[in-house]
Amino acid sequence: MRKDLYIRLERISAWCGVVLLIGFIAAFGAGGILTPMSPTKSPADIATFLQDHRTGILWCTVIMVLTVPFEYPYVVVTSLQLKRVEGGWGLLSMIQLTTGVVAPLGFFFPLAILSAAAYRPDIHSPDVLAAMSDTFWLMLVGNACIFVLQVWSIGYAAFIDRRERQVFPRWYGWLSVVLGVLLIPGAFVYLNHSGPLAWNGVLANTIPSLTYFVWKIATPYVLLKAIRSEERELAGTAESEPLTV
Template structure:
């Protein structure tokens, strides 16, 4: 059992998951006015005109959402760390989670960069170029799901295979995560449709995954807080000094400095 545990840092990073969803909701709805977003069935001219009319809102939304997207990294790390002991000296699942999470964060950051670029030149460049950039942003947002699936599967297996003494997340949360992966597999079909519910602006193509992912973030954040509280209790039971406090450690090192 590790003697140092910083619950404050864990709770801070877990709260970033809540901020992530809130910032994306603010960016999506009141700022970008994606109610619904422009359809891939629109002509290039119509899309370019829409972006010109919504330029400021889209730009503000991209600023807001790119800040929120960055928080996915520390929040995901706050979950990943709890499956580290599943594999002892050979943490294959843990390493896969870290790599896949990093790829996922890069993707959702790039989404907002591409959308911002499309809005930046809308009305000044070719409508076809604007439309291509816009489509690319949505493809990064929805179509590029394999890194997230790799992260979720590794996280779910880490929970399921965790030794009982290190089991901080209930097994049903792993099955919930795997079910979300099955839902995400269907998103690759958006490349075949420009109209209907399977497009990147349709219910099945976008809204279903957006809603289920948001719900999953809140569920896992809640379970993360419970895991932190459980670890605190374990630390207190095993050793009164098990919970690490930076101030106490600093005092300890100061006391060891020789005088004179």
């Protein structure tokens, strides 16, 4: 592959992160679920919410179905940059790649359940709708800690990179480590109906969500800088030399 084409594809993949961020905000905003409902809401209140937000929830799922596939080039280009740190495919780049590949499922499956509840809310009892809503929030928030190793692998790479121009800056490494730590409390939503560890709590949801959005803004930025430095490195090699990924 020509080096200029390879770099262009990497840049497009990095910009996919911006598409994802915009898509997430638009989707969850349309569905009225940017802020989680309380786990203590009654089945009647949940049924009313689903009926009132039916169109928005269904559009949320449509937007996510169209947006989430952009996660794949975004994850791959991140692993390609980790590969530069490791000097080839290694443990960190493969951990990031494999955990990132399953990340879209953390949105698809919960949203499919919520959409099924909102699709025909008039034919289900409030108890059934409440159970489906509970499943959505428990899966969406509770399974986020699965991706702790994904962000920690990136953070660790920033700490071990000894090159003069680091692929990932040290501050981004710390941001990734902090995000990984903040995702862990999500595992405890299954045990709590209220308080900071409930699915709408400050520890399980609010702080991790805010940090996640900061991370989603920072990642395309550092990727684009890393790709620029890679372009300079490739420019120093002979034009006739084939590029091996």
